[in-house]
Amino acid sequence: MCSGGGDITEIIGSHPYAGLFVLLILGGIGVPLFPEDASFILCGFLIQANTVRAIPSLLVIYTGALIADIMLYLFGRKYCRMAVCHRWFQKILPSERLTALEEKYKKRGVLFVLFGRHLIGLRVQVFLVSGIMRMHPLKFILTDALTVIITIAVMVSIGYAGGHSLEDIGFYTSNIKHVRYVVILLFLVFFAGYLALKYFQSRRKSLNLLQAKEKE
Secondary structure (H helix, E strand, O other): OHHHHHHHHHHHHHOHHHHHHHHHHHHHOOOOOOOHHHHHHHHHHHHHOOOOOHHHHHHHHHHHHHHHHHHHHHHHHHHHHHHHHOHHHHHHOOHHHHHHHHHHHHHHOHHHHHHHOOOOOOHHHHHHHHHHOOOOHHHHHHHHHHHHHHHHHHHHHHHHHHHHHHHHOOOOOOOHHHHHHHHHHHHHHHHHHHHHHHHHHHHHHHHHHHHHHHHO
16 A cells, blocks of 8 residues: 555645546456545545535546446446456455345346445445346446435545544645545555455355354
8 A cells, every 4th residue: 555555645636636536447446445435535525625626526536436337337248257257356256246146136126236336345246247137238327327426425425524524623634745644544444444344254254154064
């Protein structure tokens, strides 16, 4: 995170709109160092700090999120189940998990995308499966375009409120050095959360395997 985090804070400081867009693309396709929700919260913080203007920045993050989602959908649609054979996506969507999500998609369809998008750790899997199951492109885009508005509204509001709180305690967010500290702290917190989530998922999987063996 050190060098990567430094590069990102430099981009955010000098080119905040481009920085937010790049973060949304990276986070949207599943890069754990740059979680999508953290980028939305960061946008709210930057708006409150008057580093970016509200309307242009919201358009940038909305576009970035949609593009990342569509990229995953198209990847799944083009390669179907072979998509999870790729080493990168095998880590994100194991074959046994794919089977379970395919069944959920068959039962819920559009609701699968509407609600799945808001679940941390499941978002990338949902978009890949939507493509693998060959959901109609227009239906996918319209559904995702609607549900991403909800994600942005909630997360950007959290970031905006957090910026106000920092200002109230004397942390002047107009100082670019302070903005960089917040960027690094925000992504460290989300990355730690990601690692914790993976740890508990791994433990649960191990316990399930152990219980299955005991029953045998």
